Amino acid sequence: MARATATTEDSLSSELIRAAGVKVTRGRVRVLDALRAARQPLSHAEMEALPAGAGDAAIDRVTLYRVLDSLVACGLALKAVDTRGVFRFSAAGSQRQHAKHVHFRCTGCGGVFCLKAEPPPPPRLPRGFRLQQVEFDLRGLCAGCGAGTS
Amino acid sequence: MARATATTEDSLSSELIRAAGVKVTRGRVRVLDALRAARQPLSHAEMEALPAGAGDAAIDRVTLYRVLDSLVACGLALKAVDTRGVFRFSAAGSQRQHAKHVHFRCTGCGGVFCLKAEPPPPPRLPRGFRLQQVEFDLRGLCAGCGAGTS
DNA sequence: CCACTAATGCAACAGTGTTGCATTTGAAGG
DNA sequence: CCTTCAAATGCAACACTGTTGCATTAGTGG
Known part of the structure; x- marks a missing residue:
């Protein structure tokens, strides 16, 4: 019974x-599962506190770093830095939907909000430059954090 | 002699x-001098290795952090995170010239290139949101790093 | 010149990420 | 099914970045 459900997600x-x-290991599957299920990029600390799924032991700290690195290396995950200087990881596929809109990062609470607007077309690049990613980020205070300020 | 030159920069x-x-201290003057003279934002580590100017002792690590925090707090410096997750500081005035154009960050060598193009106007924000900064960053490979790739 | 607060220096600590090495495990082949 | 071997894991220890507490020093205003 429990076996059958394992073939869904x-x-x-x-x-x-x-x-x-690359090799299919329990650690990689669990981490990629978590990344694909997450609505936002996850930090290492957040993933270390994963509920351990099906009674498995928690993942070792160092192993988690290496699993994340391997997922990034083979293109299944993306690595970015948040405003506090901490690395955050996301599943490669889920990022595609985020590429289509603009992000607002609150300097107060650190929250990330997705705006409806599309990012503008990138400008012309110098010869030889190759574009991989466009990031149009707005910084400021969200409605909650800005309420107290005059 | 050496005293007179101190009244220039x-x-x-x-x-x-x-x-x-805020109080004018040797540390703050030296750090702000360094930030204003730098062409790029400086990391804490880079500033710790400052040539110590006029034979002064090197600045204490913790003091440097506090000096930087105080400069940021009073609006004379700006704090940002680089792609490696390290904080970088810049003099507040020098940033104004950088606000007017787009940056290209090379994922290969980590270099930052200033493009001529102006950042596009920010989209409309939800109610209560307050905009402080607009960041339009392009990621990819620069001419040097992309040359080897097919 | 004095007094008082802010700033400094030192020590110790916390969080994030890395390296080395012995052990385990996934995948391939007999 | 068993063997084999490289890759992945777990553990310990380390490096780097940033922070906190506290005693001492040094600006600034009177």
């Missing part, structure tokens, strides 16, 4: 990992 | 600090 992550040409 | 930083309403 897990297997997709396993499949992605296998397709990427 | 230093005094402008001193003046700025005095005008900001």
